[in-house]
Amino acid sequence: MIFEILTLFPGMFVSPLKESILGKAQERGLIHVRVHNIRDYATDKHQITDDRPFGGGEGMVMKPEPIVSLLDALRTEEPQPWIVLLSPQGRSFQQECAWRWSALPRLALICGRYEGVDERVAEFFSDEQVSLGDYVLTGGELAAMVVVDAVTRLLPGVLGNASSAEVESFAEPVLEFPQYTRPREFRGHPVPEMLLSGDHEAIRRWRRGQALLRTKLRRPDLFARLELTPPDLKLLHQAEEACARGPCSETLGGSRDC
């Protein structure tokens, strides 16, 4: 899969793309990330890429011409890229989006800066506009890296265990249960006794209860979408009772939810 990044700060992408799974995916030819400097497509003497907003107001707006010239250059090559503008004004980026984009041959990500990008880029020259969340970053660069990461890990052959991403695609909207490793006791905090029991069915039930309780407490929006079976309701109830009895660290991985 080819990622085309359109940015005013190409240097921001160097290290994140070199490391770990993204670095290996590139070395193995599973992804190809091309980072383009929007400034190279500004035609005036000073290579200006932003200007004051029509109608007045604070800050600067990214001009449409350099971005669209760069898009024109990208469009001369096949396959045609799906064009995404990263902006706090977009629809929220979700796992569903990552799955959909992972099936594309070529994805172009436009990173906005300053007060935003001329609206005509969003309206007439982008296929989609997405936001990472309800907060404002200094620009779309970090958001683009998140998209590259989230999409790449879904591509066949990228993760060591081929099934791990696939399993997620069918997963319900439930948070993960808490995980522990050695030592059994760390600075006075023991691992929940249940996990040491060796009773696999009891552990599975405990984990399910923990996952449901976490989801209820931390993500009521996801919890409201769940259709819980009677056994699930029982496991949730048990987890809630355990939470009420002991310190949260025993049931919710140290969170202060209850």
Ligand code: ADE
């Ligand atoms: N640029 C600035 N803030 C952003 C956000 N939350 N998501 C995507 N792009 C952004």
